Amino acid sequence: METGSSQSKGTSRAASAANISAEAFASSRPGEELSLEDMEQMARKLRRHIVTMTAKAGSGHPGGSLSAVEVVTALYFGLMRHDPANPNWPDRDRFVLSKGHAAPLLYAALAECGYFPVEELSTLRQIDSRLQGHTDRTTTPGVEMSAGALGQGLSFGIGIALAGRLDFQPYRVHVLLGDGECDEGQVWEAVMAAAHFKTDNLVAIVDHNKQQLDGWTRDIMNLEPLAPKWRSFDWHVIEIDGHDLPQVIAALETAKQVKGQPTVIIAHTTKGKGVSFMENNPEFHGRAATAEELEKALAELA
Amino acid sequence: METGSSQSKGTSRAASAANISAEAFASSRPGEELSLEDMEQMARKLRRHIVTMTAKAGSGHPGGSLSAVEVVTALYFGLMRHDPANPNWPDRDRFVLSKGHAAPLLYAALAECGYFPVEELSTLRQIDSRLQGHTDRTTTPGVEMSAGALGQGLSFGIGIALAGRLDFQPYRVHVLLGDGECDEGQVWEAVMAAAHFKTDNLVAIVDHNKQQLDGWTRDIMNLEPLAPKWRSFDWHVIEIDGHDLPQVIAALETAKQVKGQPTVIIAHTTKGKGVSFMENNPEFHGRAATAEELEKALAELA
Amino acid sequence: MPVEMSAREAYGRTLVELGRENRDIVVLDADLSRSTMTSLFAREFPDRFFNCGIAEQNMMGIAAGLAASGKTVFASTFAVFATSRCFDQLRMSIAQPQLNVKIVACHGGITVGEDSFSHHSIEDLALTTSLPGLTVIVPADAIETAQAVKAAAATSGPCYIRLGRPKTPLVYAEDYRFTPGQAVTMRPGSDATIIAIGIMVALALEAAESLASQGIDCRVLNMPTLKPIDRDAIVQAASETGAIVTAEEHLEHGGLGSRVSQIVSRYRPVPMSFVAVKDTYAQSGKPHELLKRYGLAAEDIERAVQSVIPRKLSDQAHR
Amino acid sequence: MPVEMSAREAYGRTLVELGRENRDIVVLDADLSRSTMTSLFAREFPDRFFNCGIAEQNMMGIAAGLAASGKTVFASTFAVFATSRCFDQLRMSIAQPQLNVKIVACHGGITVGEDSFSHHSIEDLALTTSLPGLTVIVPADAIETAQAVKAAAATSGPCYIRLGRPKTPLVYAEDYRFTPGQAVTMRPGSDATIIAIGIMVALALEAAESLASQGIDCRVLNMPTLKPIDRDAIVQAASETGAIVTAEEHLEHGGLGSRVSQIVSRYRPVPMSFVAVKDTYAQSGKPHELLKRYGLAAEDIERAVQSVIPRKLSDQAHR
Numbered sequence A, B: 001m002e003t004g005s006s007q008s009k010g011t012s013r014a015a016s017a018a019n020i021s022a023e024a025f026a027s028s029r030p031g032e033e034l035s036l037e038d039m040e041q042m043a044r045k046l047r048r049h050i051v052t053m054t055a056k057a058g059s060g061h062p063g064g065s066l067s068a069v070e071v072v073t074a075l076y077f078g079l080m081r082h083d084p085a086n087p088n089w090p091d092r093d094r095f096v097l098s099k100g101h102a103a104p105l106l107y108a109a110l111a112e113c114g115y116f117p118v119e120e121l122s123t124l125r126q127i128d129s130r131l132q133g134h135t136d137r138t139t140t141p142g143v144e145m146s147a148g149a150l151g152q153g154l155s156f157g158i159g160i161a162l163a164g165r166l167d168f169q170p171y172r173v174h175v176l177l178g179d180g181e182c183d184e185g186q187v188w189e190a191v192m193a194a195a196h197f198k199t200d201n202l203v204a205i206v207d208h209n210k211q212q213l214d215g216w217t218r219d220i221m222n223l224e225p226l227a228p229k230w231r232s233f234d235w236h237v238i239e240i241d242g243h244d245l246p247q248v249i250a251a252l253e254t255a256k257q258v259k260g261q262p263t264v265i266i267a268h269t270t271k272g273k274g275v276s277f278m279e280n281n282p283e284f285h286g287r288a289a290t291a292e293e294l295e296k297a298l299a300e301l302a
Numbered sequence C, D: 001m002p003v004e005m006s007a008r009e010a011y012g013r014t015l016v017e018l019g020r021e022n023r024d025i026v027v028l029d030a031d032l033s034r035s036t037m038t039s040l041f042a043r044e045f046p047d048r049f050f051n052c053g054i055a056e057q058n059m060m061g062i063a064a065g066l067a068a069s070g071k072t073v074f075a076s077t078f079a080v081f082a083t084s085r086c087f088d089q090l091r092m093s094i095a096q097p098q099l100n101v102k103i104v105a106c107h108g109g110i111t112v113g114e115d116s117f118s119h120h121s122i123e124d125l126a127l128t129t130s131l132p133g134l135t136v137i138v139p140a141d142a143i144e145t146a147q148a149v150k151a152a153a154a155t156s157g158p159c160y161i162r163l164g165r166p167k168t169p170l171v172y173a174e175d176y177r178f179t180p181g182q183a184v185t186m187r188p189g190s191d192a193t194i195i196a197i198g199i200m201v202a203l204a205l206e207a208a209e210s211l212a213s214q215g216i217d218c219r220v221l222n223m224p225t226l227k228p229i230d231r232d233a234i235v236q237a238a239s240e241t242g243a244i245v246t247a248e249e250h251l252e253h254g255g256l257g258s259r260v261s262q263i264v265s266r267y268r269p270v271p272m273s274f275v276a277v278k279d280t281y282a283q284s285g286k287p288h289e290l291l292k293r294y295g296l297a298a299e300d301i302e303r304a305v306q307s308v309i310p311r312k313l314s315d316q317a318h319r
C-alpha cells in the first residue's frame, strides 16, 4: 500500500484532466466544490466521442453509452482516485463497467483521462485495435473487467471490495449496471451477497434508462418498482436524476458515508441522451449513426 | 380438456388415499372441511417412510424432506386434483419439487397416493430403481420435473402455468423451493418473470427451515427479511407455520383467490421436523440414520 | 430466392409459417427478438410469444415447463447466451427429461464480427454435444435452415440449431430436402474428403474448386446433423479417400473435428487436419477479416487438404 | 499414508498448508464446504474464507474480482455445479481475462454414486477444455492431488482441478512430484497404450496387470494435465505401440478420448478405443456398480485393449 503517495497521484491525473480543484478528489469533500462547468463540458465531449467513434466503426451501442455519460464523468473526472500513468496502481478507486456494451463511453473517458491517445478512439471495433467491441481487460489500459455478457459485473465488484477489505485498502468500487441487465439472476445473487458481506466500499449504479434491447423494460420484463427491490435486499438506496451532475456527485459522496451496507444509486436517465433522434429510440441501442445522422448529432452536441 | 371427468378422477384418488370428504378436493372449499386427523396421520406416515427409506439406502436427505411434510401432505391429500392411475392427466394440478433432494418426501407421498407400490420405497437410490437419488421425470410416475440442481423449479413452473393459461386449463401449479435454494439467481429471474407474466395460477412455497447445507442461512447467506423481497417483486405473500396443517391448507386456498399476481407461501418450518435428534441438525441435511438412529426415530414417529 | 440470405431471416419466416399451421407452437426470446428474428412470430402471434428479458436460464426453464405441458417450444437468443449462459438448465430441464424444446440460436461462430469475444460463440457445439439426448444441427445456409427448423418442429424431443449472423451464400436450391442425421455429398471426390458444417460448407466448396484446378479431387460432405452424426458417411469417406479435413466455425476441440476424429480413430484411422479456431478467443473485426485471421478462410481449407494428402497411409488395410 | 484416501481430503489439507504459507490465498465455497473440505481452511482462516451460498455464478465472479486484486483464489463446489452451472462466468470473468482463480471441484464423474444424474459430472472436462487459457488437471489420486494443488498455487493463471468423491487407491508414493503438462509413464509396454486420467489410472494398471498375464504388454500413461496436453507422449505412444485406449470417467466425447484422437489423427493415425461413459446420463447406484454398468471397470479397459490390438495397422509408415 502506498497511501502516502495516493493523494498526489490521484490529484495529478485530475488536475490534468480538467481545471478542477485538486484537493476535492483526495478528500471526501462533496463534489459541489468542483468546477461543474468543466464537467458539463467534458460530458458533452464524451457524447461527441461516443457518436463519432461508433459512426466511424459502423456499429456499436450509442444509446446505452449516452445515458451514462454523467455518471462516468462524475467518477473519472471527479470522485475517483486513479492514475492514468499507472492503471494498475493498487490503491486506485475502481470502476467496473458491467454493461460492457457501453464500452464507447468508457473508452472516451479513459482516453480523455490520458490512459491512451484520444486518436485511438477512431480504431474502435477494428481488427487489431485495443478498443474491442465490448470491454476487454486484457487489451485496454484502464479497463478493469472483460464484459459484454451481461450480469457479471456486480459479482466481480464484490470480489474487489472484499480484497480491499482484507488488505485494509481504502479504495472504493463502483459498478455500472444496465436496468435491463438487472433481469439477470446473477445480479440478484450478487445483490444478496454484497449485503451479506456488508461491502460498504461497494457502490452499484443502475443506469435506469427504462429501455433494454427489444424496447421498454416495462413491456419486456418489468423491473418496477426498482428501489424497493434493492432495499428489501438491505442495500442503501439513493435515487437521482442521472443526467444532473451535482446529483450524481452528491449521491456518490453520500455513498461514502454509508457504513455496514452497500449503496445503490438508481440513476434515472434517458437512453440516447443528448441526441434528439436517439433519445428513447430502441433502434440506437445497437446501431451507429450514419454519416448524415452523425452530422446532425454533432450539431446538437456542439 | 376433460373438465367433466376431472372431478371424479381427482376425488377417486383422494377417497382411496384417506377417509376424507371427497367433494372438498374438487371444489374450492377451504381445507377445514377435511378430516384433519387423517392428514396428521398421513404426515406421520410420510415421516416414517422418509427416515426408513433413507436409512435403508444408507444415504439421502432426511432433513429437508421432513421439514416439508405438511406442505406435501396438504397438496397431495387435500388441495390438488390429480389421478394416480393417470399421472399425465392433462387437467391435473401440478406439484413441482424444485428442491429435488427432498425426493424421499415426494416418493413417500406418491406411493401413498398409489402412483406406485409403497414397497418400492425400499429401493430408493439402488441401481435400477425407479426411485433415483434426486427426482427424475423420466423414471418415476407422478414426478413432474427432473431436479437436484437447485434453482430451476420455479422457471419450470412458470412454463406450466403459461401453458395452462394458453389452453384455458383450470389447473394450478405449486412449486416447492428450499430457502437456501433462494440464493440461486435463477430463482429471482423466475420471481421477476412470474410477476411480469401475472401467472396467478402459480404458487411458490418456500420451505423456510432456516438451514442450508453448511449451516444456518443467516450465517451462510442471509436471506432475511424474506417476505419483503418477494413483495418487492410484486408477489402476494402469505406467511405461515409450515407444520400447522390448517394454516397450510388455508394458505393454499387463499392463493386460489389471488388474481393478477402469483402467490408465495413462506412456510416457517424446522429442518428434520419430528425426529428430535435431526431437528436443526445440519448433519442430517444429507446423511441417513444409522440402524440405531432409525429405531429411535421410528419410536418418536410412532 | 436471392443468392445470399441470413439463416436467421429464414428462421424467422419459417417460424411464422409453422405458427400458422400449429397452434401449439410457442416462441420464447431473451431480449434479442429483433436479432433472432423471432420478432416476426411475435408480431403475428403475440399470445404465443414470451419475451423473457435478459434471463436465459429462466427462459430455458420456462421453455421446459411449456414443453412438459404439450407445447412445441422454440427458444432463441445468441448462441453464446443460449449455451454458455444456461448450460445447466439445458442439461437438467431440457436434455435429460427429453422435453420438446428447440433451441434455435443465432450469432454462432466468430462471424458475429465486431462485437468481439463476449459475443462470439466458439464453444457452443462442444457444450451442446455434451448433452446426451440433444440433437445438434448446424445448417449450411438459409434454405437448409428453413428445412431443419421444420424437421425439428415435426419431431418430438430437444434440439439445438445453430445459425450465423451475416448473410451468407446459398449452397442449396429451393427444392433441397434436409434429412436429420444424414450427411450430404456436396461434391464427389476420391483424393481426400472435406467435412464441413455451417458457413464453412460454402468455403469448402470454394476450396475444392480451387484444388480441382490443381488436380486434387476432393469430396465435400456437409454434416448438418452434428449429433447424432452420420458415422457411415465418415467411415466411407475415410475408406474411400484416405484423408479427412474438417472445417467448422468453432474451437478445434469439442466440435465436428473431434467427433469425426473419434469415429475415424475407432473405425478407420486416416490422417486428418482440422480447420477451426485454435485454442484462443477471437477479437473484434469484420467477419471476413476474422475468418482469415483465425485460419477459417477457403485458402486455409485448401492448405489443410494439401498438407494432409502426403500423410495418407501407404497401407490402409487392417491386419 | 493410508492405502486409500479421497482426493478432496488431500485438497482440504493442502489448502490449510498453503494458507499458512501465503496470506494472499483466499478460499470460496458455495454451501458445500463440508463436502469439498474447504471447511478445514475455513476453520483455520475464517477471514480469508467466503461461503457464497448456493450461487455458483456469483462465486466465480467474486473469485475473479479477488484475483484481479492480487489474491490467489481457490473456488470449490461439486464439479457439475462448478462448470455446468456457471460456464459463462468461467468464460467471461476468469478464463479470458486470465485471472488467478483455481477452481477445484470435487464429485467429478459418476462415482458420486447414489445422488444420480443431477450430481454426476460427466461433461465438465468437455466444458473446461473449451475455455482457451484454462489449465485442466485431473489428478489420479490423493497424492497427485496435493501436488497439483500446490503447483496450481505456485503458478499464476486460471486452472480447473477435478477431484472425485470416494476414497480411492493411491497410485503414487509420497515422494511423487507432479509436473504440469507432463504425462507420467506408469508402466512401460509396447503392444498398446492405455492413457488414463483420474481414478481410471488405478483401473488401467489393474487391466494392464491382467493383460500381462495374457502376454499383452501394455504401456500405461497417466495424463494428469488434460490441457495443455502432453502431445509428445501421445505421438510417441502411437508410434511405438501402434494402438491406444483412453480411459476416463467422463462422456466419450469432449474429454481425454477426443483430445487424444485429434492428436493421433493429425500426427500418427492409429486405431483407438474409448473407455468412457457412452452418450447417456447415469443413474443412482453404488460407485463400483456404476463403473461396471457404464463400462468403466478394469475389465472394460482390458476388453478395449484386446479389441484394438487386432486392428493395428499393418503398416504405420507415412508415405
Ligand SMILES: Cc1ncc(C[n+]2csc(CCOP(=O)(O)OP(=O)(O)O)c2C)c(N)n1
Pocket (backbone or CB within 6 Å): A063, A064, A065, A067, A099, A101, A148, A149, A150, A151, A177, A178, A179, A180, A181, A182, A207, A209, A211, A212, A213, A271, A285, C030, C031, C032, C054, C081, C085
Ligand atoms: C447475458 C447477455 N444476454 C443478452 C445480451 C444481449 N444484449 C446486449 S445489450 C442488451 C440490452 C441491455 O439493456 P440494459 O441493461 O438496459 O442496457 P442499456 O439500456 O443501458 O443499454 C442485450 C439484451 C448480452 N449482452 N448478454
Ligand SMILES: Cc1ncc(C[n+]2csc(CCOP(=O)(O)OP(=O)(O)O)c2C)c(N)n1
Pocket (backbone or CB within 6 Å): B063, B064, B065, B067, B099, B101, B148, B149, B150, B151, B177, B178, B179, B180, B181, B182, B207, B209, B211, B212, B213, B271, B285, D030, D031, D032, D054, D081, D085
Ligand atoms: C445448483 C446446486 N448447488 C448446490 C447443490 C448442493 N446442495 C444440495 S441441497 C443444498 C442445500 C439446500 O438448502 P435448502 O434449499 O435450504 O434446502 P433444505 O434446507 O430444504 O434441505 C445444497 C447446497 C445443489 N443441489 N444444486
Ligand SMILES: [Mg+2]
Pocket (backbone or CB within 6 Å): A064, A178, A179, A180, A207, A208, A209, A210, A211, A212
Ligand atoms: Mg436500459
Ligand SMILES: [Mg+2]
Pocket (backbone or CB within 6 Å): B064, B178, B179, B180, B207, B208, B209, B210, B211, B212
Ligand atoms: Mg433450508
